[in-house]
Amino acid sequence: MSKSAGPLDDAGIEIDGVGKTFRWRNKGVAEEVVALGKVDFTVRSNEFLAVIGPSGCGKTTLLRTVAGLIKPDRGEIRVGGRPVTGPGEDRAVVFQHFGLFPWKTVVDNVKFPLRMRGVPDKEAAATARANLKKVGLEGFERSYPHQLSGGMQQRVGLARALATDARILLMDEPFGAIDAQTREFMQEQLMKLWDENKKTVVFVTHDLDEAVSLADRILVLSRRPSRVRAVVDVDLPRPRWDYDVRSEPAFAEARRTIWEMLRSDLVEEEEGAGIHAI
Amino acid sequence: MRSERFSPRAALGRAAPHLAFAVVFFGAWELYGRSDDAQLPAVSAVATAMADMTADGSLPSALGSSMQLLVIGFLSAAVAGFVGGVLLGRYRPLDRTLMPFLSALYAVPTVALVPLVLVWLGFGLSGRVTVVFLSCYFPIMMNVYAGVRDTPPELIEVSRSFLVRSEFGLLRTVVIPAAVPFIMSGLRLGIGLGVVGMAVAEVYLRLGGIGALIAAYGATFRLDYLFAAIIPLPLLGLLLTKLFTLIERRADAWRAG
Ligand SMILES: Nc1ncnc2c1ncn2[C@@H]1O[C@H](COP(=O)(O)OP(=O)(O)OP(=O)(O)O)[C@@H](O)[C@H]1O
Ligand SMILES: [Mg+2]
Numbered sequence: 001m002s003k004s005a006g007p008l009d010d011a012g013i014e015i016d017g018v019g020k021t022f023r024w025r026n027k028g029v030a031e032e033v034v035a036l037g038k039v040d041f042t043v044r045s046n047e048f049l050a051v052i053g054p055s056g057c058g059k060t061t062l063l064r065t066v067a068g069l070i071k072p073d074r075g076e077i078r079v080g081g082r083p084v085t086g087p088g089e090d091r092a093v094v095f096q097h098f099g100l101f102p103w104k105t106v107v108d109n110v111k112f113p114l115r116m117r118g119v120p121d122k123e124a125a126a127t128a129r130a131n132l133k134k135v136g137l138e139g140f141e142r143s144y145p146h147q148l149s150g151g152m153q154q155r156v157g158l159a160r161a162l163a164t165d166a167r168i169l170l171m172d173e174p175f176g177a178i179d180a181q182t183r184e185f186m187q188e189q190l191m192k193l194w195d196e197n198k199k200t201v202v203f204v205t206h207d208l209d210e211a212v213s214l215a216d217r218i219l220v221l222s223r224r225p226s227r228v229r230a231v232v233d234v235d236l237p238r239p240r241w242d243y244d245v246r247s248e249p250a251f252a253e254a255r256r257t258i259w260e261m262l263r264s265d266l267v268e269e270e271e272g273a274g275i276h277a278i
Numbered sequence: 279m280r281s282e283r284f285s286p287r288a289a290l291g292r293a294a295p296h297l298a299f300a301v302v303f304f305g306a307w308e309l310y311g312r313s314d315d316a317q318l319p320a321v322s323a324v325a326t327a328m329a330d331m332t333a334d335g336s337l338p339s340a341l342g343s344s345m346q347l348l349v350i351g352f353l354s355a356a357v358a359g360f361v362g363g364v365l366l367g368r369y370r371p372l373d374r375t376l377m378p379f380l381s382a383l384y385a386v387p388t389v390a391l392v393p394l395v396l397v398w399l400g401f402g403l404s405g406r407v408t409v410v411f412l413s414c415y416f417p418i419m420m421n422v423y424a425g426v427r428d429t430p431p432e433l434i435e436v437s438r439s440f441l442v443r444s445e446f447g448l449l450r451t452v453v454i455p456a457a458v459p460f461i462m463s464g465l466r467l468g469i470g471l472g473v474v475g476m477a478v479a480e481v482y483l484r485l486g487g488i489g490a491l492i493a494a495y496g497a498t499f500r501l502d503y504l505f506a507a508i509i510p511l512p513l514l515g516l517l518l519t520k521l522f523t524l525i526e527r528r529a530d531a532w533r534a535g
Contacts, residue, residue, distance in 0.1 A: 069435050087439045099436035103455045103532045112451075113440035144532045164440075 010080040011090065011167040011200040013043040013066055017075030019225075020061050035061040037225030038074065045080075046198045050211035052258065053221030053229070054265055059204045060096055062221075063170050066202065067093045079168065089117065092166035094174040096204075098157045100145040106132065107141035110160045117164070131159040134189060136182070151178035155186065162193065168200045175210065187214060188241045195239060208262075212236075212254045213245045220258055223265050232257055319502035327506035336491065341510060344476055344487035347403070351410025352472045356465060359415050363422025363464075364449065367457075384420065388413040388475055392482050406479040413475025414468035421467070425460025429453045458529050466522035473515040 020036040035058040043049050051059055065072045066079075068086040077084040079091070092113065093099075100109050110128035115121070132138060135155040145153050154177045161169055175183045191214065194201060205211050211218050215234055222229040235250050245251055304321050311320025319327075331337035366373045366380075392409055399405040429452060437452045454461075480489020491507040 064435075067439055069439055086443070087441055089441065091439075093436075093439045095432070095436060097432055099432055101433060101436075101452070101455065103458065116441045116451075146532070 010045050012045040014078040015039050015041045018072040019074035020072050034225035037227045041228050047216045048201045050215035050218045051204045052211050054223045057221050057223050058226040063172050067170050091168045092161040092164040094157050094161045094171040096172040098153045102145050106143050106156050110163050113164045127163050131163040135159045171203045323502040324505040327502040340488045340491050347406050348476045351407045355411045355414040359418030360422050362419045367423045367426025384416045409479035410472050410475040414472040417467040418464040421460045421464025425457025429456045462526040462529050469518045470515050
């Protein structure tokens with residue numbers, strides 16, 4: 001695929017006044033949660049964007065709307081200028097819950113999106129193996145998901161998304177289940193992959209250090225009903241793997257800014273809870 | 279992955295309690311059967327009757343025609359139960375409309391339906407097949423239905439995110455594979471009940487097969503021959519259920535074990 005910068009080839013994402021309210025009935029009583037208040041934001045083509053915000057603020061919901069898995073009930077999402085109406089070849093998702101098919105072997109799980117795109121079996125298998133190698137899972141091709149640890153399953157989910165070679169990677173806490181050492185290795189791998197082969201990455205995380213050390217910009221969401229709380233630029237030179245990012249003043253500064261925003265949200269939440277209790 | 283080598287010693291060890299029980303049970307039966315006021319034929323007499331019926335060909339040919347009935351009835355119920363279970367499990371309006379009636383029908387014992395089937399379909403093969411069909415349809419359909427309803431919604435979302443768009447595509451990539459354990463246990467239950475249905479249909483109709491032998495010898499009080507005709511039924515049920523358990527285990531290789 002050529003990567004000339006034309007409007008159709010543009011891998012930017014416009015999130016235009018997007019809101020989502022979940023409604024359901026519980027024992028006949030109508031209930032609802034406003035998962036996304038009104039989110040306005042533009043993800044630049046080829047940028048590495050981290051998304052951070054309090055638990056339950058709608059990060060997964062936002063990613064699902066961008067992926068085209070659910071329709072927002074307010075606003076619109078455009079990818080490369082075109083409105084999103086459903087999932088597309090240009091986007092691949094790494095799921096927070098891994099989303100592996102338990103009846104398929106590891107290699108067949110990674111082959112799945114390729115087979116659905118009509119890639120011949122042999123070629124799909126070769127691509128799948130290459131991507132499993134990238135996430136350090138060589139030798140586990142024939143295992144079933146239940147035979148792997150949580151962190152290994154998560155890496156299979158990552159390999160599956162990478163194998164599609166989609167222009168946009170939507171990653172929902174992709175390293176959340178991975179142990180500290182493997183996590184550093186995976187972060188470095190991801191940085192290198194992104195450096196070699198430019199993609200737009202939307203990377204949801206709970207981990208402030210991870211957000212700052214990986215991203216170009218950090219989108220901070222408020223608690224529900226979520227809006228854009230702030231956008232923080234991270235001015236750290238790349239490549240970031242060959243020096244100690246964490247000891248840079250810019251790292252500490254970005255980290256502190258975001259930490260204070262998240263903390264004030266927590267304090268407000270407690271005060272809010274206090275008012276409810278009266 | 280675990281690999282289990284077949285070892286005769288281990289197999290014998292596992293079978294020992296069953297064997298011991300069989301020896302005691304049949305031993306006691308034989309002793310009682312030989313006493314003067316016995317209400318049961320001795321095991322040896324049943325064995326002789328069985329050998330006799332095998333020699334004259336009546337038992338094998340009865341078994342053959344019973345099996346034919348069972349296979350036709352079971353296979354049609356498997357196909358219809360699969361289709362019905364998938365449709366009801368995936369299509370809400372159909373589920374809401376039909377499920378109450380089907381549940382009510384499920385609660386009716388098949389035996390109670392036999393006279394009705396006969397009135398409608400007569401004494402031919404179609405009547406008997408229908409009885410077998412009715413006895414295995416519901417457990418198969420209900421299990422497929424439960425399996426389809428049980429599909430994790432997040433896996434459907436995974437499939438959709440990787441460009442599976444049609445309902446048929448979702449069935450093929452997620453819903454049916456996820457329901458395989460349920461489908462297999464439905465088939466296992468179905469084949470067991472199918473054997474019962476087969477016997478009911480044949481005894482009731484006194485037409486061919488094992489059931490006809492049972493009816494005939496029962497009517498003439500030839501208990502040794504009656505037992506010889508009855509014994510293949512539980513054996514057949516056991517064998518087929520065991521077979522399906524094995525297939526089920528293979529199909530479930532991916533499950534945590
Ligand atoms: N399908 C759904 N039906 C009803 N409510 C939902 C549904 N999905 C999400 N929600 C609610 O919407 C809100 C946002 O959920 P979401 O999963 O997007 O949060 P999140 O930011 O990803 O949380 P976490 O950090 O814990 O992963 C939550 O209150 C959640 O309970
Ligand atoms: Mg989430």
